[in-house]
């Protein structure tokens with residue numbers, strides 16, 4: 001059947017949108033939304049940025065392969081000092097940098113040197129090991145965005161370092177503007193390479209708009225509210241909250257209920273199906289994995305390479321001490337929408 005895409009304010013007939021015309025909406029599906037509230041985490045270092053972390057949380061570790069969601073700003077750089085993160089390592093993951101405002105200079109040991117800007121996704125693949133620095137540029141007055149991590153499946157954990165940058169195009173959905181930075185949303189696909197079925201997008205709702213997105217029922221989804229207040233299905237989400245929807249759902253409906261419009265980050269993926277151990281900047285599969293990664297970084301092993309051109313002190317962020325306990329895999333909460 002055809003898929004109506006309606007906006008709340010304008011009274012024109014529902015727009016017919018071409019994608020997913022083969023999907024039959026099942027109105028009997030009740031969409032359960034789990035509301036994940038952020039916790040504030042000071043990142044430390046010479047400039048004390050505080051972020052709002054919604055993933056991982058005690059109640060949920062993963063959404064698809066998304067394993068880390070930090071949301072920050074808008075910060076007045078004149079007050080906060082901006083972002084200044086000296087070279088530090090990563091393993092077993094991809095970092096996805098997405099800005100709403102500001103500009104960040106990225107350098108990594110794979111040789112990439114790039115500027116992260118609004119609407120442009122920077123994806124760094126750590127694989128076996130990489131290190132990078134992130135510094136907001138002098139012309140940045142306001143810093144606002146998300147820092148996201150994607151866990152690499154076991155089959156790709158040891159791949160080589162990599163870096164990709166993609167300038168997204170705004171897609172007018174009628175009442176909302178979509179930018180797809182990873183995977184496929186509403187029939188639009190990002191060219192950035194991923195290693196598991198996953199999606200990531202920014203969605204800006206016009207004041208009063210209501211949008212239906214047809215989604216893959218094999219995916220679980222998260223909707224992070226950057227600004228505004230929305231209803232996801234029939235659950236209200238305030239700014240900075242993450243609404244989680246399990247698998248088995250074919251349609252996500254989001255409505256701007258704050259009245260001023262809303263900016264959202266949509267994340268999704270097939271349930272990851274592997275247990276991961278996360279500590280500091282590392283993703284592994286066991287305590288011993290993490291111990292080895294930490295030792296390699298402290299020993300300045302070739303595993304991580306070196307960042308060229310970073311000006312600052314220290315030249316490498318030392319790893320914190322390991323806790324005096326055995327690191328355990330994170331528990332993966334049930335992922336189905338059915339209750």
Ligand code: MN
Nearest residue numbers: 088090095132
């Ligand atoms: Mn990093």
